[in-house]
Amino acid sequence: MEDSLKDLTWEKSLPDINDLSITIPQELVEPCPNIIIDEEIDPNLLSDFKKTLPYKRLIDWSKSNLSAIMSSPGFSLLKVSDYKLDNDKLKSLYYIIALGLGTLNDRYGDLFDVRDKKLDYKKEAIPVSKTNASTGFHTDSTALEYSPDIVGLLCLQPAKIGGESILANAADLYLWMKQLHPEDLDILSRPIIRDVITPGSQTDIEAIKKNRFPVFSFVNDSFKFRFMKYWIISGHNRCNLEIPMELKRALDRIDDFFKKKDNLSYYSMVRGDILFVNNNFICHNRTKYEDYDEPERKRILVRTWINQ
Numbered sequence: 001m002e003d004s005l006k007d008l009t010w011e012k013s014l015p016d017i018n019d020l021s022i023t024i025p026q027e028l029v030e031p032c033p034n035i036i037i038d039e040e041i042d043p044n045l046l047s048d049f050k051k052t053l054p055y056k057r058l059i060d061w062s063k064s065n066l067s068a069i070m071s072s073p074g075f076s077l078l079k080v081s082d083y084k085l086d087n088d089k090l091k092s093l094y095y096i097i098a099l100g101l102g103t104l105n106d107r108y109g110d111l112f113d114v115r116d117k118k119l120d121y122k123k124e125a126i127p128v129s130k131t132n133a134s135t136g137f138h139t140d141s142t143a144l145e146y147s148p149d150i151v152g153l154l155c156l157q158p159a160k161i162g163g164e165s166i167l168a169n170a171a172d173l174y175l176w177m178k179q180l181h182p183e184d185l186d187i188l189s190r191p192i193i194r195d196v197i198t199p200g201s202q203t204d205i206e207a208i209k210k211n212r213f214p215v216f217s218f219v220n221d222s223f224k225f226r227f228m229k230y231w232i233i234s235g236h237n238r239c240n241l242e243i244p245m246e247l248k249r250a251l252d253r254i255d256d257f258f259k260k261k262d263n264l265s266y267y268s269m270v271r272g273d274i275l276f277v278n279n280n281f282i283c284h285n286r287t288k289y290e291d292y293d294e295p296e297r298k299r300i301l302v303r304t305w306i307n308q
């Protein structure tokens with residue numbers, strides 16, 4: 001295995017999210033039209049806007065301001081200065097900035113509403129994004145064949161209580177483990193079964209057994225972390241397979257790293273906030289939340305999955 005982190009030793013490299021926000025310049029926000037009809041991106045409105053200078057300026061701004069940040073520190077928080085923008089305008093702006101970072105994946109639709117559907121991921125194999133539960137630290141996508149490079153989240157409505165975002169750097173985790181617990185690296189570098197939860201995909205036991213990949217890997221010399229503890233455990237359970245002791249110990253060790261507050265960065269998104277995280281090495285978590293009673297005030301984040 002190529003080891004692009006081999007010369008490094010562990011130290012916390014994750015800055016505080018609050019110290020790193022960028023405000024989207026108003027002169028880029030204002031000319032961005034609404035390109036949404038019936039909650040969907042309208043291809044004609046988008047292609048008309050693509051012919052204009054304001055589109056080019058917004059894409060250039062996204063590329064030149066965000067691309068480097070996605071490599072280090074691996075996340076960016078964008079804010080709008082105009083808080084009166086409506087949902088469609090915010091989503092249009094977010095969508096075009098996301099296009100500046102790469103190609104959007106449409107497995108769940110280009111823009112996917114993360115909201116509580118009153119479902120329980122512990123009773124059925126559904127994404128935690130459809131519940132109000134804490135997600136635990138994870139990277140997005142549990143499918144062998146697909147993993148987004150960048151996960152974007154736009155906040156349209158925060159929760160009444162909770163729903164705080166927490167980030168951790170898995171490259172730090174890897175180096176910490178290598179230095180202090182090297183015995184756990186081997187099992188985490190081997191393919192490990194994950195549950196299959198993508199809607200429409202085959203979910204029989206054979207499909208789950210084939211859905212295996214490492215937690216830590218180096219693809220073309222680039223570090224990649226793919227993790228969600230719950231889907232590793234439920235994948236084994238559904239296949240009636242005992243979790244090996246070695247793996248149990250390594251998963252507990254990962255928990256130990258995530259329990260140390262010094263390794264984490266916390267942020268409560270407010271309306272209009274856009275958070276992009278590099279899904280290859282920044283993992284995210286969300287605390288459990290409680291919604292307001294009014295239907296129009298339920299928590300909504302709009303997710304994008306982007307590949308570079």
Ligand SMILES: [Fe+2]
Pocket residue numbers: 135138139140284
């Ligand atoms: Fe997620």
